[in-house]
Amino acid sequence: MGTTTLKRSRQREAILTNLMNRCDHPTADMIYIDIRKEIPNISLGTVYRNLSLLADKGDILRITTNGKAERFDGKTNDHYHFICQNCGEVTDLPLEHMEDVNQAAQKVFGGKITGHETIFHGICSDCLK
Secondary structure (H helix, E strand, C coil), rough: CCCCCCCHHHHHHHHHHHHCCCCCCCCHHHHHHHHHHCCCCCHHHHHHHHHHHHHHHHCCCCEEEEEEEEEEEECCCCCCEEEECCCCCCCEEECCCCCCHHHHHHHCCCCCCCCCCEEEECCHHHHHC
């Protein structure tokens, strides 16, 4: 989104810290439940607003999950996700970043490719059991 500097906020810092210390790709509601333990009077609207600001700024990733609640990821480096079409769980896939995808896209695109996002869909191992 740019290099916009946000004014420091205790709530935003708590939300970012919470997200950076987990790997479960939580929903805003899940983060809200955790943050209320630290800041009891925080509103769900404040959590949503700050998650949106952090995602727009590029400090976190927003993962859209086909009609289910958005998920958030504190890990912003290039990596891939898997979304279970049965339970909706989001997990990281331990794949090497596929730079050749950027190069292949660049060959057929007149603009400048700067990256890509890939989400794999299917059924997770827990749902297959």
